[in-house]
Amino acid sequence: MNKLEKQLCIVLRAVNYRDNDKILTLFSQENGKLTASARGARAMKSAIRAAAQPFCCAEYEFYQKKDRLYITNALIKQEFFNVQNDYGKFTAGCVMLEFCEKIPGEDTPGGGRLFSVLAHTLYAMEAGQAGPDEALAYFLVQAADFLGIFPALRFCAVCGAEIKNVTHWSAREGGCVCPGCAPAARSKNAPESIGRIAVLRGVRPADIRAACGNIDGTLVSTMAEYLLEAGDVKLKTMRYYQ
Template sequence: MLYRVEAIVIRSTDYGEGNKIVTLFSREAGKVSVMVRGAKKMNSRYAAVVQPFTCGQFVFFKNGQMGTLNNAEIIQSYHMLREDLLMAACCSYLAELTDRLIGEQENEPYWYEQLKAAFQAMTEGKDADIIVHIYEMKMLAIAGYTPQLDQCVSCGETAGEMAFSFGLGGILCKSCRRSDPQTVPLSGAVLKLLRLFSRMDIRRLGQTDVKPETKQQLKTLLRGYMDNHLGLRLKSRNFLEQMEKYGL
């Protein structure tokens, strides 16, 4: 069957002497793997279109688990994201999250639009940390682990001081937090942002101004929560953490 899709390259792997296997995340067909013959050759017309984060129109034939590329045209190369070390690390993280949490051929146009919007927002100079955290919330929703943020997961209380429980999957009020000694204190600003992120469409994201200490709390909470519930080992996140460790 012949497919024509708009897609983003989320993974590109060498195969043999001159070929590549690319994983495309598309609007029309979800996530698919496609063989691109001759893509590693210097004069290949597909050398540019198989670069990570590239958005393009792809035509491929698929009769089984893997397709074979027939034609491709670049819509947006996002070359700026590959040339900046921090941006490349953030985009690699988003791409790897997508690859690990979305199954083959799960056709969900909304999630495709969110990834595309995340890459576009980064090219426009919007806060990469905030974009990453919003996208993390999207991926938690896909995995079925959206944290409970509107009321205490134990008693349903909606007002007052709250803490965050990784194990119980959401916020705990002051009275119930003793049920989990591992809770993390939660400032009003962080809780407000987490609630916003869970509903935010990245396509509507404007410029943001979030204090560094608030962003650090968000990072600690979301990474801790994802580790507790998803248990993913991501090379891209390890690289990001190494950059943060050395202040890059």
């Protein structure tokens, strides 16, 4: 990023700095993850105080001095009050923010789509269109696809044989496994909700309501475990969600 224009971002993390400043980790629709200084954001009369909080989605104006970005103004689009004031929605949202914070920095390939997934999923919870389990399951499935580690569903993750009836699942091996490979793969019985993974993958972020129904915490924990085993992505905030 050279000159700074306005950018639509979601605040992933806010850290207090000096007396009245904050350092923000932002997820930008155009440039992926950014770090920016919000001078005076902790002051009661600061014009950017509300825009310097996690979950806030705003159009931020920056200027760049040497290698550091500074926020000069912000036009808030959504603060996700309902998400922040419901424990289940809040902890689900925290898992989403943590995942986005773990991706590489500027110009992440596919970052624009991941931003869309995050924004629409948070809004679906905010508007009551999706519950925490439904929203987080959708997000984690999309996260696996974003990382290029989508699980094997139609073919055995070990031997490649076609699987007509899914009965075994191994996060360590990369998805569904056939009965013949199941013992060596240290598999477990596949949750009934496994069949929803392929459906969730094909749902556009703007159509997340279509993904709702027949989803519970089992699919959330299954996908979180899969991201850990297949992608080495440990989501620490999952312990609060569960």
